[in-house]
Amino acid sequence: MSQKQNLYGVLAEFPTAAAVYQACEKVRDKGFKNWDAHTPFPVHGLEKAMGLKASKVPWIVLVMGLSGATGGMGLQWWINTQAYPLVISGKPFFSWQAFMPVTFELGVLLGSFGAVFGMLFINRLPMWYHSLFRSQRFEKVTDDKFFISIEAIDPKFDATATSKMLTELGATHVELVEQ
Amino acid sequence: MSSNHAKAINPSDITLPQTHWLRKLPTLAIVVGVVALVAALAMAMGSHEKVEALQWSFHTSYMYFLSMGLGCLFFVLVQFATRAGWSVVVRRFAETYAATLPLFAVLFVPMLFGFHSLFHHWTSPEAKEDPVIQAKAAFLNESFFTVRGIVYVVLWSVLGLYYYRNSTRQDETGDKGLTFKMQKSSYPSIALFALSVTFCAFDWIMSINPHWSTTMFGVYYFAGCIMVVYALMLLTTLSVRGSTKMSNFITIEHIHDLGKLLFGFNVFWTYIAFSQYFLIWYGNIPEETEFYAMRTLGEHGEHWFPLSIALMIGHFVVPFFFLMSRHIKRKPLLVGLGATWMLIIHYMDIHWLIRPNWQSELNHFGLFDMLTLLGIGGLFFGIASLLLGRKSLLPQKDPRLTESMAFENM
Numbered sequence: 001m002s003q004k005q006n007l008y009g010v011l012a013e014f015p016t017a018a019a020v021y022q023a024c025e026k027v028r029d030k031g032f033k034n035w036d037a038h039t040p041f042p043v044h045g046l047e048k049a050m051g052l053k054a055s056k057v058p059w060i061v062l063v064m065g066l067s068g069a070t071g072g073m074g075l076q077w078w079i080n081t082q083a084y085p086l087v088i089s090g091k092p093f094f095s096w097q098a099f100m101p102v103t104f105e106l107g108v109l110l111g112s113f114g115a116v117f118g119m120l121f122i123n124r125l126p127m128w129y130h131s132l133f134r135s136q137r138f139e140k141v142t143d144d145k146f147f148i149s150i151e152a153i154d155p156k157f158d159a160t161a162t163s164k165m166l167t168e169l170g171a172t173h174v175e176l177v178e179q
Numbered sequence: 180m181s182s183n184h185a186k187a188i189n190p191s192d193i194t195l196p197q198t199h200w201l202r203k204l205p206t207l208a209i210v211v212g213v214v215a216l217v218a219a220l221a222m223a224m225g226s227h228e229k230v231e232a233l234q235w236s237f238h239t240s241y242m243y244f245l246s247m248g249l250g251c252l253f254f255v256l257v258q259f260a261t262r263a264g265w266s267v268v269v270r271r272f273a274e275t276y277a278a279t280l281p282l283f284a285v286l287f288v289p290m291l292f293g294f295h296s297l298f299h300h301w302t303s304p305e306a307k308e309d310p311v312i313q314a315k316a317a318f319l320n321e322s323f324f325t326v327r328g329i330v331y332v333v334l335w336s337v338l339g340l341y342y343y344r345n346s347t348r349q350d351e352t353g354d355k356g357l358t359f360k361m362q363k364s365s366y367p368s369i370a371l372f373a374l375s376v377t378f379c380a381f382d383w384i385m386s387i388n389p390h391w392s393t394t395m396f397g398v399y400y401f402a403g404c405i406m407v408v409y410a411l412m413l414l415t416t417l418s419v420r421g422s423t424k425m426s427n428f429i430t431i432e433h434i435h436d437l438g439k440l441l442f443g444f445n446v447f448w449t450y451i452a453f454s455q456y457f458l459i460w461y462g463n464i465p466e467e468t469e470f471y472a473m474r475t476l477g478e479h480g481e482h483w484f485p486l487s488i489a490l491m492i493g494h495f496v497v498p499f500f501f502l503m504s505r506h507i508k509r510k511p512l513l514v515g516l517g518a519t520w521m522l523i524i525h526y527m528d529i530h531w532l533i534r535p536n537w538q539s540e541l542n543h544f545g546l547f548d549m550l551t552l553l554g555i556g557g558l559f560f561g562i563a564s565l566l567l568g569r570k571s572l573l574p575q576k577d578p579r580l581t582e583s584m585a586f587e588n589m
Contacts, residue, residue, distance in 0.1 A: 044587055045587065054505070058504075058505065062503075089461075089463075090463075097456070097457055097460050097461070098461065100453065100457065101457075
């Protein structure tokens with residue numbers, strides 16, 4: 001039991017993009033939830049082979065963008081009609097036309113903040129340390145090898161059976177990684 | 180990973196099937212088009228006011244369909260200039276529409292006959308005593324106007340036919356050199372295109388009210404052109420794809436991309452339209468604000484005010500939120516609905532640009548507008564579908580075809 005608590009998961013190495021792609025489809029179909037694939041470059045369609053759902057980032061961007069635009073317009077409305085009304089080049093206090101650039105800019109600014117920080121948040125980044133870096137072989141992931149990692153917290157995980165399954169799926173090397 | 184790689188293409192998969200409804204369209208559309216135009220002419224004959232009404236309607240419809248042809252020409256030029264891979268499977272549709280541009284060279288002739296009613300602000304005898312118009316007389320005179328018009332329509336016709344001919348020749352010969360040839364000529368063509376469209380918008384729309392001018396007007400018309408292309412190509416793609424094997428080549432990924440571009444260039448139109456309004460509103464100089472005043476204020480403006488507001492909402496707010504979602508752009512029915520909406524709203528935009536300049540009891544959307552839309556539209560779609568039926572539906576020997584077929588959005 002204590003051994004399992006210490007275990008991060010199992011890491012399997014694949015020689016080619018095609019091999020990892022097909023292995024991903026099998027892992028997905030077996031119903032694993034806490035697992036990931038690691039490749040040196042983006043592999044087309046891998047997200048489908050892994051069964052990943054659509055990203056939530058667009059929704060964050062939408063909400064942030066709309067609040068930025070509303071906030072920008074609201075801020076200018078408040079300043080120019082409530083807090084400190086000034087006549088500027090003979091225009092009405094609330095001149096929505098003149099407020100449009102700021103409204104637009106704030107919408108874009110908060111929208112892009114939402115995209116960048118939302119993405120980081122969903123990916124749980126920045127992260128100081130990741131268990132997979134314990135593996136010497138994992139360094140090859142930035143070079144020419146492809147990996148699948150299945151975490152020990154997955155309900156279907158079993159150190160021996162999962163390792164065996166990955167070998168059967170064509171992994172050239174399978175190892176257990178500690179926390 | 181796509182399984183389309185290096186699959187031999189079956190010629191019957193990429194030609195329009197004999198039973199397809201687009202095969203029946205050429206005869207039907209051309210007959211309807213000719214009948215509509217002749218009927219409109221017959222109805223207008225005899226009454227000076229009605230002839231004038233027909234000229235305004237014809238001009239509006241002409242500028243509307245011309246923007247589609249021009250936009251398609253620009254699409255083709257940009258694909259070659261950027262050596263784009265993704266768009267190869269849908270490029271033939273744009274090439275076909277661009278090849279209908281000689282039609283607009285022919286239909287340019289009636290504009291010359293309608294000269295004194297459309298452009299009477301600077302052709303009438305009173306204009307001779309107007310110092311503002313006289314200052315522009317070196318540019319704004321009838322003979323130079325006619326020469327410029329001929330230059331535009333000849334240039335567009337030549338470019339449209341050039342790309343259609345070379346691309347369809349490649350279908351037979353498979354010569355990769357043709358791609359390089361078209362690539363090379365696309366760069367100067369884009370410059371010529373930009374100049375001709377800008378000045379065409381100045382001449383044929385802006386000069387109707389010669390006291391008013393803006394340097395943004397060319398871009399405004401261009402923004403409409405390049406937006407409406409994607410709506411047109413989406414609808415063409417969807418009507419061809421549904422009942423043929425073309426769905427093996429044009430996937431949902433290409434539809435998604437056309438939808439993205441439709442969304443993007445609609446925002447571009449908004450950006451241009453708002454910038455123009457914003458600067459004029461801020462400057463608040465009578466000679467500039469006239470354009471917006473006559474569309475929003477006073478007895479004349481009140482008539483156009485609802486359309487101005489409808490454009491703001493219908494050309495920006497509604498499509499912006501409707502086309503934003505990825506899920507909508509990936510559903511043919513919904514994205515088709517968005518494209519249809521944009522085609523209609525684009526007509527309203529052109530109508531809004533041209534018609535407020537005409538002071539008449541007959542100035543409302545009416546029978547002549549419907550007949551000229553049917554007439555020019557019938558000829559435009561008739562010729563396009565005729566050309567589409569003659570050749571394969573995609574540039575089958577384009578060196579980037581496999582790249583295009585394998586294209587996927589992440």
